[in-house]
Amino acid sequence: MLNFENKKNTKLPPLSYRVRPKNIKDFVGQNELFQSNSLLNLILNKNHLVSLVLQGPSGTGKTTLAHLIAAHYDGHFKELSAVTDGVKQLKEIVALSTTLSDKPFILFIDEIHRFSKSQQDFLLPFIESGQFYLIAATTENISFELNNALLSRLQVLKLKSLEATDITKRLKAVIEDPKKGLSAPNPHITTKVDHKVIHSIAELSNGDLRYALNMLETCYYAALQESDKDIYIKLSHLKSISSKPLNFDKKITIGMIKSVHYKKAFEVLIQMPLSIGLQK
Secondary structure: OOOHHHHOOOOOOOHHHHOOOOOHHHOOOOHHHHOOOOHHHHHHHOOOOOOEEEEOOOOOOHHHHHHHHHHHHOOEEEEEEOOOOOHHHHHHHHHHHHHOOOOOEEEEEEOHHHOOHHHHHHHHHHHHHOOOEEEEEEOOOHHHHOOHHHHOOOEEEEOOOOOHHHHHHHHHHHHHOOOOOOOOOOOOOOEEEOHHHHHHHHHHOOOOHHHHHHHHHHHHHHHHOOOOOOEEEOHHHHHHHOOOOOOOOHHHHHHHHHHHHHHHHHHHHHHOOHHHHHOO
Protein backbone atom coordinates (compact mmCIF):
# COMPACT_ATOMS: atom_id res chain seq x y z
CA MET A 1 0.00 0.00 0.00
CA LEU A 2 1.18 3.49 -0.80
CA ASN A 3 2.20 5.89 1.94
CA PHE A 4 -0.72 8.23 2.51
CA GLU A 5 1.26 10.92 4.33
CA ASN A 6 3.86 11.26 1.57
CA LYS A 7 1.09 11.99 -0.90
CA LYS A 8 -0.62 14.67 1.14
CA ASN A 9 0.47 18.24 0.56
CA THR A 10 0.32 19.60 4.11
CA LYS A 11 1.13 23.14 2.97
CA LEU A 12 -2.27 23.56 1.38
CA PRO A 13 -5.30 24.49 3.48
CA PRO A 14 -8.32 22.14 3.46
CA LEU A 15 -10.36 21.95 0.26
CA SER A 16 -13.39 23.71 1.78
CA TYR A 17 -11.19 26.70 2.64
CA ARG A 18 -9.29 26.75 -0.68
CA VAL A 19 -12.39 26.91 -2.83
CA ARG A 20 -14.38 29.46 -0.81
CA PRO A 21 -16.00 31.71 -3.43
CA LYS A 22 -14.31 35.04 -4.08
CA ASN A 23 -17.26 36.48 -6.00
CA ILE A 24 -21.04 36.24 -5.92
CA LYS A 25 -21.34 34.21 -9.14
CA ASP A 26 -19.63 31.24 -7.46
CA PHE A 27 -21.94 31.38 -4.44
CA VAL A 28 -24.48 28.54 -4.67
CA GLY A 29 -27.97 28.33 -3.19
CA GLN A 30 -29.95 30.85 -1.14
CA ASN A 31 -31.71 32.14 -4.27
CA GLU A 32 -34.40 33.87 -2.22
CA LEU A 33 -31.79 36.13 -0.64
CA PHE A 34 -30.71 37.42 -4.05
CA GLN A 35 -34.10 38.48 -5.39
CA SER A 36 -34.40 42.01 -6.76
CA ASN A 37 -36.45 43.29 -3.83
CA SER A 38 -34.35 41.62 -1.14
CA LEU A 39 -32.21 43.16 1.58
CA LEU A 40 -29.09 41.46 0.20
CA ASN A 41 -29.72 42.97 -3.23
CA LEU A 42 -29.99 46.38 -1.54
CA ILE A 43 -26.64 45.79 0.17
CA LEU A 44 -24.79 44.51 -2.88
CA ASN A 45 -26.34 46.54 -5.70
CA LYS A 46 -27.55 49.75 -4.05
CA ASN A 47 -24.54 50.25 -1.76
CA HIS A 48 -26.62 50.35 1.39
CA LEU A 49 -24.51 48.58 4.01
CA VAL A 50 -26.18 47.66 7.31
CA SER A 51 -25.27 45.57 10.33
CA LEU A 52 -26.48 42.01 9.92
CA VAL A 53 -26.96 38.67 11.60
CA LEU A 54 -26.75 35.64 9.33
CA GLN A 55 -28.77 32.79 10.75
CA GLY A 56 -28.73 29.28 9.34
CA PRO A 57 -27.43 25.71 9.57
CA SER A 58 -23.77 24.81 9.23
CA GLY A 59 -22.23 24.82 5.78
CA THR A 60 -24.80 27.09 4.15
CA GLY A 61 -22.50 30.01 3.33
CA LYS A 62 -22.72 32.40 6.28
CA THR A 63 -18.98 33.06 6.58
CA THR A 64 -18.55 33.16 2.82
CA LEU A 65 -21.36 35.69 2.47
CA ALA A 66 -19.77 37.91 5.11
CA HIS A 67 -16.48 37.87 3.22
CA LEU A 68 -18.22 38.62 -0.08
CA ILE A 69 -20.06 41.62 1.37
CA ALA A 70 -16.82 42.99 2.82
CA ALA A 71 -15.03 42.48 -0.50
CA HIS A 72 -17.84 44.26 -2.35
CA TYR A 73 -17.32 47.37 -0.22
CA ASP A 74 -13.54 47.02 -0.26
CA GLY A 75 -13.74 47.75 3.45
CA HIS A 76 -11.52 47.05 6.41
CA PHE A 77 -12.44 43.55 7.53
CA LYS A 78 -11.72 41.84 10.83
CA GLU A 79 -12.94 38.44 11.92
CA LEU A 80 -13.52 37.11 15.44
CA SER A 81 -14.93 33.90 16.83
CA ALA A 82 -17.16 34.08 19.89
CA VAL A 83 -15.79 30.66 20.83
CA THR A 84 -12.21 31.86 21.34
CA ASP A 85 -12.41 35.66 21.53
CA GLY A 86 -13.92 38.04 24.08
CA VAL A 87 -14.01 41.62 25.32
CA LYS A 88 -10.22 41.99 25.12
CA GLN A 89 -10.26 41.33 21.38
CA LEU A 90 -13.38 43.50 20.96
CA LYS A 91 -11.60 46.44 22.61
CA GLU A 92 -8.69 45.98 20.22
CA ILE A 93 -11.10 46.09 17.29
CA VAL A 94 -12.75 49.25 18.63
CA ALA A 95 -9.37 50.95 19.00
CA LEU A 96 -8.38 49.93 15.48
CA SER A 97 -11.67 51.07 13.94
CA THR A 98 -11.18 54.60 15.32
CA THR A 99 -7.99 54.96 13.28
CA LEU A 100 -9.47 53.64 10.01
CA SER A 101 -12.27 55.87 8.79
CA ASP A 102 -11.41 56.07 5.09
CA LYS A 103 -13.48 52.98 4.23
CA PRO A 104 -16.26 50.99 5.91
CA PHE A 105 -15.01 48.92 8.84
CA ILE A 106 -16.70 45.53 8.98
CA LEU A 107 -16.44 43.21 11.96
CA PHE A 108 -17.48 39.60 11.43
CA ILE A 109 -18.23 37.56 14.55
CA ASP A 110 -18.81 33.86 14.03
CA GLU A 111 -20.91 31.85 16.51
CA ILE A 112 -22.12 35.06 18.13
CA HIS A 113 -24.61 33.12 20.27
CA ARG A 114 -21.58 32.05 22.34
CA PHE A 115 -21.15 35.63 23.59
CA SER A 116 -22.59 36.39 27.02
CA LYS A 117 -25.14 39.16 27.55
CA SER A 118 -22.43 41.59 28.69
CA GLN A 119 -20.26 40.76 25.68
CA GLN A 120 -23.19 41.37 23.35
CA ASP A 121 -24.01 44.62 25.17
CA PHE A 122 -20.43 45.81 24.63
CA LEU A 123 -21.12 45.99 20.88
CA LEU A 124 -24.19 48.22 21.12
CA PRO A 125 -22.76 51.77 21.16
CA PHE A 126 -20.35 51.07 18.31
CA ILE A 127 -23.03 49.61 16.06
CA GLU A 128 -25.36 52.47 17.03
CA SER A 129 -22.80 55.15 16.14
CA GLY A 130 -21.72 53.41 12.94
CA GLN A 131 -18.12 53.11 14.13
CA PHE A 132 -18.19 49.67 12.55
CA TYR A 133 -20.68 47.45 10.80
CA LEU A 134 -21.29 44.12 12.46
CA ILE A 135 -21.93 40.97 10.49
CA ALA A 136 -22.67 38.15 12.92
CA ALA A 137 -23.29 34.49 12.19
CA THR A 138 -25.12 31.86 14.20
CA THR A 139 -26.68 28.44 13.81
CA GLU A 140 -29.01 29.06 16.75
CA ASN A 141 -32.43 30.67 17.19
CA ILE A 142 -31.64 34.37 17.49
CA SER A 143 -34.82 35.06 19.47
CA PHE A 144 -33.42 32.99 22.32
CA GLU A 145 -29.67 33.50 21.96
CA LEU A 146 -29.29 37.22 21.17
CA ASN A 147 -30.25 40.18 23.32
CA ASN A 148 -33.23 42.24 22.21
CA ALA A 149 -31.09 45.37 22.31
CA LEU A 150 -28.62 43.81 19.88
CA LEU A 151 -31.33 42.38 17.62
CA SER A 152 -32.96 45.81 17.32
CA ARG A 153 -29.74 47.09 15.72
CA LEU A 154 -29.36 44.22 13.24
CA GLN A 155 -31.09 43.15 10.06
CA VAL A 156 -31.61 39.41 9.72
CA LEU A 157 -30.73 37.20 6.77
CA LYS A 158 -31.90 33.60 7.14
CA LEU A 159 -29.99 30.97 5.21
CA LYS A 160 -31.42 27.53 4.48
CA SER A 161 -29.83 24.13 4.07
CA LEU A 162 -28.64 23.78 0.50
CA GLU A 163 -30.44 21.68 -2.06
CA ALA A 164 -28.62 18.58 -3.31
CA THR A 165 -28.56 20.13 -6.80
CA ASP A 166 -26.69 23.17 -5.48
CA ILE A 167 -24.14 20.99 -3.73
CA THR A 168 -23.72 18.84 -6.85
CA LYS A 169 -23.08 21.97 -8.92
CA ARG A 170 -20.40 23.19 -6.53
CA LEU A 171 -18.70 19.79 -6.24
CA LYS A 172 -18.41 19.55 -10.03
CA ALA A 173 -16.85 23.00 -10.19
CA VAL A 174 -14.36 22.08 -7.48
CA ILE A 175 -13.37 18.88 -9.29
CA GLU A 176 -12.74 20.84 -12.50
CA ASP A 177 -10.68 23.58 -10.81
CA PRO A 178 -6.98 22.75 -11.47
CA LYS A 179 -5.51 25.53 -9.30
CA LYS A 180 -7.40 25.33 -5.99
CA GLY A 181 -9.71 22.38 -6.51
CA LEU A 182 -9.66 18.71 -5.62
CA SER A 183 -6.44 17.73 -7.42
CA ALA A 184 -4.45 20.85 -6.42
CA PRO A 185 -2.28 18.94 -3.87
CA ASN A 186 -0.99 16.69 -6.68
CA PRO A 187 -1.52 18.53 -9.98
CA HIS A 188 0.58 16.02 -11.92
CA ILE A 189 -2.00 13.30 -11.18
CA THR A 190 -5.17 13.16 -13.29
CA THR A 191 -8.24 12.88 -11.08
CA LYS A 192 -11.66 11.63 -12.15
CA VAL A 193 -14.74 11.12 -10.01
CA ASP A 194 -17.64 8.73 -10.63
CA HIS A 195 -20.82 10.80 -11.04
CA LYS A 196 -22.52 8.46 -8.55
CA VAL A 197 -20.03 9.59 -5.90
CA ILE A 198 -20.89 13.24 -6.50
CA HIS A 199 -24.63 12.67 -6.25
CA SER A 200 -24.26 10.40 -3.21
CA ILE A 201 -22.16 12.97 -1.36
CA ALA A 202 -24.71 15.66 -2.19
CA GLU A 203 -27.48 13.55 -0.67
CA LEU A 204 -25.47 12.47 2.38
CA SER A 205 -24.44 16.01 3.27
CA ASN A 206 -27.92 17.08 4.43
CA GLY A 207 -27.53 20.51 2.86
CA ASP A 208 -24.09 21.17 4.40
CA LEU A 209 -21.64 22.16 1.65
CA ARG A 210 -18.63 22.19 3.97
CA TYR A 211 -19.34 18.60 4.98
CA ALA A 212 -19.74 17.63 1.32
CA LEU A 213 -16.38 19.16 0.40
CA ASN A 214 -14.65 17.50 3.35
CA MET A 215 -16.12 14.15 2.33
CA LEU A 216 -15.00 14.61 -1.28
CA GLU A 217 -11.48 15.51 -0.13
CA THR A 218 -11.30 12.43 2.09
CA CYS A 219 -12.40 10.26 -0.84
CA TYR A 220 -9.63 11.83 -2.88
CA TYR A 221 -6.94 10.81 -0.39
CA ALA A 222 -8.48 7.35 -0.01
CA ALA A 223 -8.23 6.84 -3.78
CA LEU A 224 -4.75 8.33 -3.82
CA GLN A 225 -3.49 5.45 -1.69
CA GLU A 226 -4.23 3.06 -4.54
CA SER A 227 -2.36 4.78 -7.36
CA ASP A 228 0.58 7.09 -7.94
CA LYS A 229 -0.64 7.95 -11.43
CA ASP A 230 -4.20 8.64 -12.53
CA ILE A 231 -6.84 8.13 -9.85
CA TYR A 232 -10.51 7.37 -10.13
CA ILE A 233 -12.77 8.02 -7.14
CA LYS A 234 -15.44 5.32 -6.89
CA LEU A 235 -18.39 4.54 -4.65
CA SER A 236 -16.21 2.06 -2.78
CA HIS A 237 -14.02 4.94 -1.58
CA LEU A 238 -17.07 6.84 -0.37
CA LYS A 239 -18.43 3.78 1.44
CA SER A 240 -15.09 3.24 3.16
CA ILE A 241 -15.05 6.71 4.73
CA SER A 242 -18.72 7.59 5.15
CA SER A 243 -20.14 7.42 8.67
CA LYS A 244 -22.64 10.28 8.58
CA PRO A 245 -24.92 10.10 11.63
CA LEU A 246 -28.54 11.11 11.52
CA ASN A 247 -28.83 14.85 12.03
CA PHE A 248 -31.24 15.64 14.88
CA ASP A 249 -31.85 19.16 16.11
CA LYS A 250 -31.96 18.89 19.89
CA LYS A 251 -34.41 21.75 20.44
CA ILE A 252 -36.76 20.65 17.68
CA THR A 253 -36.69 17.03 18.83
CA ILE A 254 -37.42 17.94 22.45
CA GLY A 255 -40.10 20.34 21.27
CA MET A 256 -41.77 17.60 19.27
CA ILE A 257 -41.75 15.28 22.28
CA LYS A 258 -43.24 17.97 24.49
CA SER A 259 -45.89 18.81 21.94
CA VAL A 260 -47.06 15.19 21.98
CA HIS A 261 -47.47 15.32 25.76
CA TYR A 262 -49.27 18.67 25.61
CA LYS A 263 -51.60 17.39 22.93
CA LYS A 264 -52.48 14.31 24.98
CA ALA A 265 -53.04 16.44 28.07
CA PHE A 266 -55.31 18.79 26.11
CA GLU A 267 -57.31 15.88 24.71
CA VAL A 268 -57.86 14.56 28.25
CA LEU A 269 -58.77 18.04 29.52
CA ILE A 270 -61.45 18.74 26.91
CA GLN A 271 -63.07 15.37 27.62
CA MET A 272 -63.43 16.16 31.33
CA PRO A 273 -66.94 17.14 32.55
CA LEU A 274 -67.34 20.89 32.93
CA SER A 275 -68.30 20.44 36.58
CA ILE A 276 -64.86 19.00 37.35
CA GLY A 277 -63.13 22.01 35.86
CA LEU A 278 -65.28 24.35 38.02
CA GLN A 279 -64.71 22.56 41.31
CA LYS A 280 -62.77 24.49 43.94
